[in-house]
Amino acid sequence: MQQELPGTDPIELTYREAVRAALRDALARDKRVFLMGEDVGRYGGCYAVSHGLLAEFGPERIRDTPLSESGFTGAGIGAAMAGMRPIVELMTVNFSLLALDQILNSAATVRHMSGNQFGVPLVIRMATGAGRQLAAQHSHSLEGWYAHIPGIKVLAPATLEDARGMLWTALQEPDPVLIFENVMLYNISGKLPRDAGAVSIDKAVVRRWGSDVSLITYGGSLWKTLEAATALAAEGIEAEVVDLRSLRPLDDVTIMASVGKTRHAVVVDEGWRSGSLAAEIGMRIIEQAFWSLDAPIGRVCSEEVPIPYPRHLENAALPQAPKIVTAAKAALGRA
């Protein structure tokens, strides 16, 4: 998986290194920023994202925590309310459930509930998604649940550019921002301009232009969807691929512009189908672009099972390029 980006003096790096560069940049630029989470320091991060930062910034700002997700997430909320700019790392989305009380009942509510007297400028990063044979307690994609919550923003950087650029922008937000990093993306590599920096976090982006069908996706599924679009092109179908980037708020304008053009939509979402983000997007298309549609909306989601360990079953449980191809053709009546 390679991507080419414009800009002079590009450097080759991985998604993991892009996130690390974003962290280093933020820590260097703003003294209020610190990183806190399980094994972020001495271990170097569960996915080696923060490797080397402890030596550079010291244990006060690269703060190893005990296994107390609720405690240290709440501490991030309190520190943010008192003027710091914490980045809390939760090792995986499954573990984030142990901090859900703090995220929902405090971080997301305080501004509204206090009549705008207090805000929580906190960034929470976490790994999400399956594909590493980590079985049913480390592999789920629950970002759609978080996207249900008013009061927070939810981001899903899928590209090197976004991995590098979303963090700084998120840190400028006066409200909590959750950033979901799909575990299958950490090793992708490509080129970025040496001076790559902050990017917008409120717009979806069309990653591939096409006129026949809109494939709407985000995060780890973006690359599978682009792969499917290439396969579709070989069959004479030009798919447009929309990368949501922000799951809350959703960029309805970009979604509807694409659907209005192609008149066909398939949503690709690694979350489970029932009650999913894909369902929300589908419904918004019905509400806002129903008369543009030439066919029912399709969905490619994870199968409704706890993600299993064996490779073949895990693969079968997840959205894959062939399933996306099939769904796109079905939407076009070319099954």
Add this chain to the structure above:
Amino acid sequence: MTVAAAKPHLSREHMLDMLRQMIRIRRFEDKCAELYTQEKIRGFMHLYDGEEAVAVGVIAALEKRDRIVATYREHGQALVRGVPMTSVMAEMYGKQEGCSRGRGGSMHLFNAAANFYGGNAIVGGGLPLAVGLGLASHMQGDDLVNACFFGDGAVAEGEFHESLNLAALWQLPVLFVCENNLYGMGTALAISESETDIHRKAECYRITSEIVDGMDVVAVEAAARRAVQAVRDTRKPYFLECRTYRLRAHSMFDPQLYRDKAEVDSWRPREPIARFQGWLEANHMIHPDEVSRLTGEIDAEIEAAVAFAEAGTWEPVEQLSRFVYADSVVPTGQ
């Protein structure tokens, strides 16, 4: 009355003020109960009757610049802290002149000007937040004390243990104030805890702890002064267990099936206001006429607060979704 330890603060004026603060909370809440029956106040409302000495004693020991995190039973803390009674009462009504714009109600009193970080109605939920305030103090190098009130019910929550551990591990200036009123809603401490000596749990985390008679305002203040001084000087956490008793129901919906009337009656003689007032009178530090005068002044303040709330306005429905996020977002990107 354990007066010896608090000698520096035993001026008559200060004593009178402590009495006044307790009476002020009690009478404010009596009025709230009345307004609740009139359906002026709705939702869940938890009264502090019997526990007033804790808020009054602890907050007397704090500086204005110190921060406070409280629970859903926080009318007393807010009033003692200096959140104007008018805005507290308007909040009880849900009016936009309320201290949280009317959006929080009884359980969510906030006031940034008073460094009052809110009534948190998730039991134990305020503790991690207070740890975070302490972490900010630590990283910013200030000398603040971050006080966190919580009940004995919170002790069973994982967040309690996570928070004590973090505060001790990272040496954070947090004052943990446990208001042990012996019941988490309707479940007695002995039914929910294997170790009912709550302060001992703090010791497990190597946090200095102290037990104090939470029905004795002088003792509470004396202990709180020691605790606040320790936190301010050492920048380490401190744990104060205030043993108290809730004389009224848990909330306005509670028929109190879980405790005998005899038990409640047995606590009444220890009730903090009458006890302190009696002691002051016996020691000729106050004349009954002065109490009448104080009460009259308080009643006038309450009357004004009710009038303020009654005259308050409802937030326009058009503003329902305002402040889910900040109004003016800082420009993003470079």
